[in-house]
Amino acid sequence: MDPVLKIEHLGINFGGLQALDDFNIQVANNEIVGLIGPNGAGKTTVFNLITNVYPPSKGRIMIGQHETEGHATHEITQYGIARTFQNIRLFKDLTVIDNVKISLHNGMNYSLFEALFRLPRYWKQEKETERISFELLDVFGMRDNAYDMAGSLPYGAQRRLEIARALATYPQVLLLDEPAAGMNPSETAELMETIKRIRRDFNVAIILIEHDMNLVMGICDRILVLNYGLIIAQGTPDEIKSNPVVIEAYLGQQRSE
Amino acid sequence: MDRIKEKIGKTRYTYILNTLATILLFAVIYALINFGVLNRYQSLLLIPIGFNIILAVSLNLTAGYLGQLPLGHAGFMSVGGYASALFTLAVDLPPAVEFPLAILIAALSAAVFGVLIGLPALRLKGDYLAIITLGFGEIIRVIITNLKFTGGAYGLKGIEKHTTVTWVFICVTLTLFIVQTLMESRHGRAILSIREDEIASEASGISTTFYKVLAFTVSAALAGVAGALYAHYLSILDPNNFGFMKSTEILVMVVLGGLGSTFGSIVAAVVLTLLPEWLRSFSEYRMVVYALVLILVMIYRPSGLCGKYEFSLDRIISGEDEGLKKIKAIFHRKKSGKEEVGE
Numbered sequence: 001m002d003p004v005l006k007i008e009h010l011g012i013n014f015g016g017l018q019a020l021d022d023f024n025i026q027v028a029n030n031e032i033v034g035l036i037g038p039n040g041a042g043k044t045t046v047f048n049l050i051t052n053v054y055p056p057s058k059g060r061i062m063i064g065q066h067e068t069e070g071h072a073t074h075e076i077t078q079y080g081i082a083r084t085f086q087n088i089r090l091f092k093d094l095t096v097i098d099n100v101k102i103s104l105h106n107g108m109n110y111s112l113f114e115a116l117f118r119l120p121r122y123w124k125q126e127k128e129t130e131r132i133s134f135e136l137l138d139v140f141g142m143r144d145n146a147y148d149m150a151g152s153l154p155y156g157a158q159r160r161l162e163i164a165r166a167l168a169t170y171p172q173v174l175l176l177d178e179p180a181a182g183m184n185p186s187e188t189a190e191l192m193e194t195i196k197r198i199r200r201d202f203n204v205a206i207i208l209i210e211h212d213m214n215l216v217m218g219i220c221d222r223i224l225v226l227n228y229g230l231i232i233a234q235g236t237p238d239e240i241k242s243n244p245v246v247i248e249a250y251l252g253q254q255r256s257e
Numbered sequence: 258m259d260r261i262k263e264k265i266g267k268t269r270y271t272y273i274l275n276t277l278a279t280i281l282l283f284a285v286i287y288a289l290i291n292f293g294v295l296n297r298y299q300s301l302l303l304i305p306i307g308f309n310i311i312l313a314v315s316l317n318l319t320a321g322y323l324g325q326l327p328l329g330h331a332g333f334m335s336v337g338g339y340a341s342a343l344f345t346l347a348v349d350l351p352p353a354v355e356f357p358l359a360i361l362i363a364a365l366s367a368a369v370f371g372v373l374i375g376l377p378a379l380r381l382k383g384d385y386l387a388i389i390t391l392g393f394g395e396i397i398r399v400i401i402t403n404l405k406f407t408g409g410a411y412g413l414k415g416i417e418k419h420t421t422v423t424w425v426f427i428c429v430t431l432t433l434f435i436v437q438t439l440m441e442s443r444h445g446r447a448i449l450s451i452r453e454d455e456i457a458s459e460a461s462g463i464s465t466t467f468y469k470v471l472a473f474t475v476s477a478a479l480a481g482v483a484g485a486l487y488a489h490y491l492s493i494l495d496p497n498n499f500g501f502m503k504s505t506e507i508l509v510m511v512v513l514g515g516l517g518s519t520f521g522s523i524v525a526a527v528v529l530t531l532l533p534e535w536l537r538s539f540s541e542y543r544m545v546v547y548a549l550v551l552i553l554v555m556i557y558r559p560s561g562l563c564g565k566y567e568f569s570l571d572r573i574i575s576g577e578d579e580g581l582k583k584i585k586a587i588f589h590r591k592k593s594g595k596e597e598v599g600e
Contacts, residue, residue: 074460
C-alpha cells in the first residue's frame with residue numbers, strides 16, 4: 001500500500017546550525033511511529049517542516065499524492081496533516097465546542113454571502129458541524145464541558161481537547177508533540193488508551209514525539225531516534241531498548257578505565 | 258415564551274424578535290423627536306452618536322475580534338467621506354436615490370483601500386502593524402490635502418446635507434447586522450481563532466491571511482459608510498479632521514467599551530460622544546475630565562466597560578443573560594445584606 005506520508009532526505013539549517021539532516025521516513029496508514037531523542041535533537045523541527053512552518057532547505061515531503069513544497073500550513077492541513085503542540089495552543093478565550101468547530105471550518109463550504117443572509121446551506125452545515133463537534137467531544141468525554149472556556153479546563157483536558165481539535169480536520173496523519181508532558185502516570189496510562197482508540201476509530205497514522213518511555217514503548221509500532229539532527233537508530237521498541245547507540249545518546253558513553 | 262419559540266422555531270423567533278425590537282426602537286426615537294421630548298440640538302446629536310457607533314463597531318472587528326491593532330481607521334473614514342461627497346457633488350439625482358448610492362460608493366472605495374493597505378500591513382503584527390497603519394492613515398490624509406479635486410487643504414465645501422436620523426439609523430442597523438451575522442458564522446470563528454492563536458489557527462486549516470484581509474476590509478468598508486454619513490452631515494470635509502487623533506479617538510471608544518464586544522463598542526461610542534457635550538459647562542476642564550474618566554475606567558475595569566459581554570434580546574427574555582444574572586445577583590446580595598443588619 002502507498003505510504004500516507006513519505007519524507008526523503010529532509011534537512012534544514014538555521015544559519016550555521018544543521019538542525020536536521022537526511023531525514024527519511026515512510027509512514028503507512030494506521031501506523032504509530034515514535035520519534036524520540038534528547039532535547040534539541042530536532043524532533044519538533046520535523047513537525048514544523050512537515051507542516052511547512054519552516055520551509056525545508058532540502059529534501060521533499062509527500063502527503064499522499066501532494067507535495068508540500070510551496071504550500072501554506074493551512075493547505076497542508078487540508079491535505080491531511082493535523083498536529084498538536086508541545087506547549088498547548090488552544091483558543092483559550094473561546095468555548096470548547098468552538099475550538100472544535102474552528103477545525104471543522106473546511107468541512108463547510110457556505111460562502112460569506114450565504115452566511116450574511118443565513119441561507120439554507122448555512123443552517124444545514126452549521127447544524128451538521130454542531131453534531132460532529134459533539135460526537136468528537138463525546139469521544140474524549142468532554143460533552144459536558146462544551147460551553148466552558150477552553151482556557152478554564154484542567155491541564156489534562158486541555159491536552160485532550162487539542163487532540164480532538166486536530167482530529168476535526170479529518171487528518172490522515174496526526175502529529176502529537178509530547179502529548180504526555182506534565183501528566184501523572186495514571187493520566188499517561190489513560191492517554192495511551194486514548195491514542196490506541198484514536199488509531200482504531202479514526203483510521204489515522206500517528207507520529208508521536210514523547211519523552212515518556214513507557215508510553216512510547218507501549219504503543220509505537222516502530223521508533224526513530226534522533227540526535228543532533230540525524231537519525232541514529234530505528235526499529236521496533238524492543239530493538240531500540242537494547243540498541244547501544246541509543247543508550248549512549250541518552251546516557252552518555254561509559255568511561256573505559 | 259418557550260412555547261412560542263418552539264412553535265415558530267428558535268432561529269426564526271430570534272429574527273422576528275430582533276426585527277420587531279429594531280422597528281420599536283426606531284419608532285421610539287422618531288416619537289421622541291417629533292413630540293419634542295428631544296430638542297433640536299439633542300436630536301441632532303443622534304447623528305454623531307450613530308456614525309461613532311459605526312466607527313467603533315467596525316474598528317472592534319479588527320481590534321477586538323481579529324486581535325490586530327490598526328491605527329489608521331480615520332483614513333478609511335476619510336476615503337469614504339470624500340468618495341461619497343465627490344459623487345453627490347458631481348451628480349444631480351433625487352436624494353433618496355443619490356444618498357444610498359453615495360453610501361455604497363463610500364463603502365466600496367474604502368474597501369478597496371482596505372485591501373490595498375491590508376495586504377502588506379497585515380504581514381506584520383502588534384506594534385509594527387499599529388505603526389504601519391498609522392503611516393498609511395497619514396499618507397491618505399496627506400494625499401487628500403495635496404490633490405486638487407478634493408479641495409486640498411481648504412477642504413471640500415458645499416456638500417448636500419443628506420444625513421438624517423433615519424439614514425443613520427438604517428446604516429447603524431445594517432452595520433450591526435453585518436458584523437453580528439459575520440461573527441456567528443464559520444468565517445467569524447476563523448477570525449476569532451486568529452486573535453486567539455495564529456499558529457494554531459493556521460494548523461487547523463484556516464487561511465489566516467485571507468481572513469485577516471477580509472476582516473480588515475469589512476472594517477474599512479464600514480468606516481467608509483461612517484465617513485459618508487459624516488460628510489453629508491457637516492457638509493464640509495477638512496482633511497485635518499481625519500488625522501491620527503481621530504483614529505485614536507475611535508480606538509479609545511473600542512478599548513473603553515471592551516475589546517471584542519460589539520455591545521461595549523456601542524455603549525462607549527454613545528458615552529464618549531455625549532460626555533464632551535455634557536461637560537460643556539466645565540469649559541476648559543472638559544478634556545481633563547474626559548481623560549480622567551478614561552483613566553479611571555482603565556484602572557477599575559481594564560477589560561473595558563462591558564468586557565466581552567454581548568447583548569442578546571433572546572437571552573434576556575429567557576433569563577439566560579449573563580449581565581442580567583450579575584445585576585440580579587447584586588440586588589440579591591444587597592437585599593440579604595440588609596436582612597443580616599436587621600437581625
